[in-house]
Amino acid sequence: MKSAVIILIIVAMFAVAGDALVDDHTTLSPNADWLQYQSGTPEWCCFQGTYRGVWFNTLDFSPSVGPYVAEQLEMWFYHDSNHPWDTGDVYIELYNGDTSGPSALLDQTMVTATHCTPVYVCYDPLILVEQDFWVLVNPEMSASGWPSLASDGNTAAVAHSFYLDGTDWIPWEYNFFISALVYQDPEDFNSMSWGSIKAVF
Numbered sequence: 001m002k003s004a005v006i007i008l009i010i011v012a013m014f015a016v017a018g019d020a021l022v023d024d025h026t027t028l029s030p031n032a033d034w035l036q037y038q039s040g041t042p043e044w045c046c047f048q049g050t051y052r053g054v055w056f057n058t059l060d061f062s063p064s065v066g067p068y069v070a071e072q073l074e075m076w077f078y079h080d081s082n083h084p085w086d087t088g089d090v091y092i093e094l095y096n097g098d099t100s101g102p103s104a105l106l107d108q109t110m111v112t113a114t115h116c117t118p119v120y121v122c123y124d125p126l127i128l129v130e131q132d133f134w135v136l137v138n139p140e141m142s143a144s145g146w147p148s149l150a151s152d153g154n155t156a157a158v159a160h161s162f163y164l165d166g167t168d169w170i171p172w173e174y175n176f177f178i179s180a181l182v183y184q185d186p187e188d189f190n191s192m193s194w195g196s197i198k199a200v201f
Contacts, residue, residue, distance in 0.1 A: 042078055045077075064184055077116075085142070091139075094107045113147035
């Protein structure tokens with residue numbers, strides 16, 4: 001009886017933690033030419049917080065300060081059999097914002113997460129982003145914060161993955177599988193009408 005109670009307590013503590021080691025460590029194939037901080041090999045899945053996401057600083061990838069335009073976002077989710085999802089539907093949100101957190105919402109798109117396959121958000125027209133921007137997973141359609149987001153196991157020297165706990169953005173120790181295709185291309189940027197640019201803000 002005592003052992004059963006101990007097991008139940010351990011399981012409960014594990015569930016509250018909001019993360020789990022993954023069983024399948026097969027290297028995924030995020031687009032190599034996209035902005036991304038993850039290693040490509042999933043080690044964890046995370047379901048902590050009311051939001052989860054990545055803060056991108058374009059200076060980590062290019063010396064140019066921009067402006068940049070976002071064309072696509074890519075994210076990978078991981079369905080752990082011990083933590084079943086109540087839904088795969090989730091909002092993906094794009095914000096401007098620096099290290100203090102996301103500030104100006106630029107877009108919200110609903111997607112359906114799938115296990116260990118890329119999920120995309122495509123922008124047409126392209127969306128103007130600042131040097132610092134955020135891509136967030138908003139699981140408000142789930143009763144328990146699903147779907148869980150894939151993460152590598154590499155300790156980040158500078159935190160770029162975060163989850164929201166109350167009003168505080170808490171650094172995640174590793175790197176979420178969220179990538180962004182953004183670029184500075186005057187030809188494509190000039191093809192955007194002023195009306196479409198204004199509509200973003």
